[in-house]
């Protein structure tokens with residue numbers, strides 16, 4: 109398996125598991141935050157590690173703007189070809205302070221989503237802190253990741269997510285198993301972690 113996400117970009121949307129993961133993540137988000145209910149129409153969302161924008165595509169009709177950011181040029185190229193209304197694609201490392209300043213648009217989010225991204229980051233806790241700082245007061249951070257069997261396994265454990273989100277200063281932290289995917293006859297549970305930036 110390649111460790112360069114660019115290598116997966118062309119076949120990403122053709123992978124039915126990837127699409128199903130995005131469907132289920134959005135359904136879980138809608139169930140908890142009521143995205144499709146009309147109350148998010150004036151909100152700005154960051155889809156961090158957006159890939160080809162499978163989640164951005166579902167969010168965009170219900171919000172004011174989705175900033176879809178990814179470090180993979182080829183993932184972003186596939187997203188740009190879709191020309192999705194209300195989706196602003198951005199190829200940058202949002203965790204790099206310099207890039208964040210230069211981009212200007214990276215802040216003031218009402219929600220930040222990270223679907224199947226955090227467990228791949230070299231410094232998940234540091235990333236959670238940076239991302240929490242880009243939220244408006246009362247804004248929500250939401251992530252989905254494979255549930256790891258133990259702290260050294262691939263994916264994240266429930267305590268790892270809970271601790272990282274609390275250390276990032278988020279409140280009302282919740283971590284739960286929201287769906288399962290099947291792989292080789294095995295069930296692979298997916299965690300959804302969320303927390304809110306306190307109103308100051």
Ligand SMILES: C[S@@+](CC[C@H](N)C(=O)[O-])C[C@H]1O[C@@H](n2cnc3c(N)ncnc32)[C@H](O)[C@@H]1O
Pocket residue numbers: 113114126130156157158159160161162163177178179180183200201202203222223224225228229
């Ligand atoms: C498993 S894919 C998930 C893509 C998309 N969220 C989805 O669910 O289809 C992980 C994505 O995270 C991106 N990524 C990894 N590190 C990143 C970083 N520091 N900033 C932004 N994106 C990153 C990769 O380029 C890749 O597109």
